[in-house]
Amino acid sequence: MTCTLRRRMFGFYRFMVNSTEEARVNTTIEHSVQIPSSALKKSRGNSTDEDVLLLTTVISSSFFKNITSRNLRRKRSQPLSKQPVKIKGTVLRDQVLVVKAGNTPVKNLTEPIRLIFNRKQTVGNGTCVFWQDPESGNKTGRWSTEGCETSSTANEFHCRCNHLSFFAVLVNPNISIDKKDAKSLEYITYVGSAVSALFLFISLFIYIGLHRRRPEKAIRMHIQLSVALLCLHLGFLFCSFWLLLLKEVEVGWVCKSLGLFLHWSLLATFTWIALEGFHLYLLLVRVFNIYVQRYLLKLSVVGWGLPTLAVAACGICGVYGKSSLVIRDSQNNTSTSQICWLSSDFPQRHIVSYSTVAFLCLVILCNSCMLGLVVFKLWRIRVGQGGYESSSDWKKMTKEAGPRIWKDCVTVLGLSCVLGLPWGLASTTYVSTLGIYIFTIFNSLQGLFTFLWALALSCKSRTDGNSSVKDPSSQKMMTTSFNN
Structure with a gap:
């Protein structure tokens, strides 16, 4: 990790990283991020400064309201390929990982960003998702898998995404019994x-x-x-x-x-x-x-x-x-x-x-x-x-x-x-x-x-x-x- 400055304000982690090298950040014990240099360079936009401000944090999933059935009914008139797909599952530990860099939106990367979510306990199968902003006419956004791939081990979920956004893992909850x-x-x-x-x-x-x-x-x-x-x-x-x-x-x-x-x-x-x-x-x-x-x-x-x-x-x-x-x-x-x-x-x-x-x-x-x-x-x-x-x-x-x-x-x-x-x-x-x-x-x-x-x-x-x-x-x- 090429970090020159680290400051925490209200749960937010701010880093000044060198865009010519890959950045590795351990946001918490349960989350880590690897951002390739190509993504950091893209986030600079027209700036000539090699240092880029990287911001990461973990926030509660309660801030995100999924798309409602009413919104889905409005979309019925659209082609099937454009209709939002509702993904079943609950957010792992109710935590959403936020990753932002520079002042320019970063998307459609050829070299993906790698995110690791520690699962600790055994849960159901997980799916890496990101929060897609509300579209025109909608008041709520939705969780989407577009541009993200998922793999898992016994202890971790590995996500590979071609953009920077709000990330989470949707899992199937275990049956709770006494x-x-x-x-x-x-x-x-x-x-x-x-x-x-x-x-x-x-x-x-x-x-x-x-x-x-x-x-x-x-x-x-x-x-x-x-x-x-x-x-x-x-x-x-x-x-x-x-x-x-x-x-x-x-x-x-x-x-x-x-x-x-x-x-x-x-x-x-x-x-x-x-x-x-x-x-x-x-x-x-x-x-x-x-x-x-x-x-x-x-x-x-x-x-x-x-x-x-x-x-x-x-x-x-x-x-x-x-x-x-x-x-x-x-x-x-x-x-x-x-x-x-x-x-x-x-x-x-x-x-x-x-x-x-x-x-x-x-x-x-x-x-x-x-x-x-x-x-x-x-x-x-x-x-x-x-x-x-x-x-x-x-x-x-x-x-x-x-x-x-x-x-x-x-x-x-x-x-x-x-x-x-x-x-x-x-x-x-x-x-x-x-x-x-x-x-x-x-x-x-x-x-x-x-x-x-x-x-x-x-x-x-x-x-x-x-x-x-x-x-x-x-x-x-x-x-x-x-x-x-």
Whole structure:
């Protein structure tokens, strides 16, 4: 830093710097700026003096009012390329870094200005922005990313911008929960995963017994899904307790391997859930044309092959390692837990995380449509069975209506678990702490729900074997179609 004078007045830092050299300024412990000489020369304008006045400070983001929805509606008549884009997020620590030099506006630089924001605690993904002055007809400005690029490490956000302005980092806020709730959720997750792993192991024996009596394709698919879920819960327990029990300081190959295994089992679970929905589509839509040569072999290649290719590519890039999870409560206190997952030191880990979430959202959307189709089919069946010829038939149908409704509800709930719809409860975690509890309980007990579904199929199989002639109705076809 070529600084000849430093004076602080009301939080403002003033420097006289030489425009022929790069200026480096540490405004605060949490902010630093690097300004190339080309930017300083441009700020001089027509002046021949090599010294330039550089001013930096950190002010509160409350002085900046973002563009309102009313302003956005006024802009609807403009071309899409000229409409302001609203960027979601909150200003990091509510602090805005101000950087000004000389008397001439500095913009469209070929050599960018570098700004570093210390993140200290773990926050969500961040985006470097600057405050764009109000346009004509608007009373408020907006945060914009134009001319700024963002990169990040475990401890810092790095911004590269081609102008001088008011800079900030917009981040996605962490979920604020109490430490008691965090501890309770941790216990629920560990106990639920252990219970699920136990019941999934039992479910495998039930499915194998069913397959021996009825060698059907759907049962073999249930076996594959149960194996993927068992790997997922066991992988989560191992990844959670490896760093906790062994107190590993350095990230070794074991932690990286566990993180890879956890990601692989998660992707395999999502893939087999999608294949369950695809199989249900063939049964309900293409009922008379579902023969595919080597059907199960092709499904297995997709169900296990795609996750393997994905984690292999991520492993080569070095994505996996020790991940630090920070929970911040309402009093701004933090607690940290570690797990072998996507490494916190890998800058592009958010890309892997977002792609996994996008894949899950696509699977849930498709399977929700399949479940809606099942409900529609059940409703059509009930309407078709509503006719009666005598009062005795009417009384019989009335008595059977209640049990049939319960059977239909159980069928729909069972299919919901098999199709992975409880994963959709992840959206409730952004609403309240209650949503986090609901999501945690349902997804940590997936193994128990799978066991109940396998048990129901086993009982249904025995019942069908004893009374297959007594109940030739459409309901039987509907309640057992997914299994046949």
